[in-house]
Amino acid sequence: MNVYVTGLLWVAGAVALGAGIAFLVRRIGLDEGRPDNNEAAGQVFTIVGGLQAVLVSFVLISLFDGVTQAGEDASGEAHSLVAMAWAADALPEPARSEVLRLSREYADTVIDREWPQLQAEQEVTGPGWTQLDRMRVAIADARIDTGDEWESGRKAEAQTQLVTLYEQREARVAESADRGLGPVVWFVLALGGFITVVLSNLFGGTRLWTHMILVTTLAGMIMLLLFAIYQLQNPFGDDAKLGPDAFELARERLG
Numbered sequence: 001m002n003v004y005v006t007g008l009l010w011v012a013g014a015v016a017l018g019a020g021i022a023f024l025v026r027r028i029g030l031d032e033g034r035p036d037n038n039e040a041a042g043q044v045f046t047i048v049g050g051l052q053a054v055l056v057s058f059v060l061i062s063l064f065d066g067v068t069q070a071g072e073d074a075s076g077e078a079h080s081l082v083a084m085a086w087a088a089d090a091l092p093e094p095a096r097s098e099v100l101r102l103s104r105e106y107a108d109t110v111i112d113r114e115w116p117q118l119q120a121e122q123e124v125t126g127p128g129w130t131q132l133d134r135m136r137v138a139i140a141d142a143r144i145d146t147g148d149e150w151e152s153g154r155k156a157e158a159q160t161q162l163v164t165l166y167e168q169r170e171a172r173v174a175e176s177a178d179r180g181l182g183p184v185v186w187f188v189l190a191l192g193g194f195i196t197v198v199l200s201n202l203f204g205g206t207r208l209w210t211h212m213i214l215v216t217t218l219a220g221m222i223m224l225l226l227f228a229i230y231q232l233q234n235p236f237g238d239d240a241k242l243g244p245d246a247f248e249l250a251r252e253r254l255g
Contacts, residue, residue: 003231010227011220018197018219022212025201041202048199052192056225059185063232070175070235071242077168078246081106082253084161088139090154095142099135099158100254106131107251115244118176118236128169136162180233189229193222 081103088099106128113126139158144151181189197219203211236242 007224007227007231011223014219014223015216018216019212021198022201022215023208026208026211041199045196045199045202048192049196052196052222055189055192056222056229059181059189059229060225060232063229063235066175067232067235067242070172073168073171073175074242074244075246077165077172078107078250080161080165080168081247082250084135084158084165085254087154087158087161088135088142090151091139091142091158092144092151095138098138102131102135102138104251104254106135107247107254110247111244111251115236115247118172119234121176121234121237124173124176132162132166132169175235181229189226193219193226196222 085100085103088103089096091099109126109128109131114124114128117124117126136159139155139162142155144155197215200215200218201211231237
């Protein structure tokens, strides 16, 4: 289902629930003295609403930072792949051709196999680790003339870039495995939002329809923020718009 349609359904459900609570409170609850309680209700509402706003803001900022970090890690991984292949281009055969071939295959693996798994929140499987190990063996086995300092330096550079590639791949795989908020955080977010909406019904002095509009607006906005949090839990999901662009560019550079 389209993300916008899903979001509208979430908000519509919250609006309907908020309208139902507001209607029942005004029709069934006691209206006497409620306008006089606005000052006290406002103080409690400010504290509870403020705490909820701080929590939601903190979670959203953390998730946005997670998406940004995931994009930077993926770009760094692709950059290290290209840098390693270019450094290995100075190695003698067959290491040079072997590393270049494995680099292209690794880019294909990430784009065609691993990225769809990341988007679907599946475990990352495939030959990615094996391809890196084969690159490591090919570079280590490259025979360099001890008197050629330039080739020795390029081999050391290829090994350094490969180590960086290992680390960045581990970070990407770890981000895919450690995604989402814990049940406790979701419990606090959901219950805090519900309490905030309920507290808004303690205010009096407005007409029924005006009161319902205020409550439903608050409920819809809270649900909209919760929906954004839900969608941003997976930094590699379609909604985060983080694609394998860096690896596609790396594949082009590798030829």
